[in-house]
Amino acid sequence: MKLLGIVLVIFSTSSLGYLFALKYKMRHWILKSMISSLNLFKIEITYSKAPLGEILMAISRSSDKSVKFVFSKTGMILSQNEGYTAGEAWEIALKEWDNGYLKKEDIEILRSFGFGLGNSDVYNQEKNFDLAIELLKRQLSNAEEESKKNEKLYKNIGVLAGLAIIILFL
């Protein structure tokens, strides 16, 4: 009975620690895959002159599953022809996709990228992409630093807090 309690306490606290660590890891991962997807998007826009809905669908098929939703949702809204502009569709998708891993600043960068999406010529679109990618890259290095600092810490603290509780109540 005592052993069961020990195992449960250790398991729960260390999984809590892992959960906190996952938050930092996920932010880093999402930013990374977002940047690569946006790069792909930029290339698609500048070289193939397909409609935005189709491009977005193609991107969503080839991007990582953590960012897939935004592209597929935007593409879906655009290909249904309901009268939304690309920026509006992007914003709707972004709002539905927001899962708490990204910080407010990251979301804000993506949102302001959406305002410029699909309302100018190819040259200006490219500049809009470059700006968003540049800003996201800065956030990425920021996230990298933070995850390096906090990931290990939270994992260790989870396990050690469990041990502390056990020793105190044994």
Added chain:
Amino acid sequence: MNIDIIFKIAAIGILVTVLNQVLIRSGREEQAMMVTLAGIVVVLMMVINMINNLFNAVKTIFQLY
């Protein structure tokens, strides 16, 4: 008089040391300090009864009433 409490205090000591190292390594000196202090307080809480007993025993032996 049970010997278990010594092991318990030793375990807390080890734990606090490791936690301290982890926190310092990730650049959180203040929290590391707080953890150390918390460890000291916890251990003190555990032994304070025994210290009280010891003092009472000393008083009784030398008849300092």
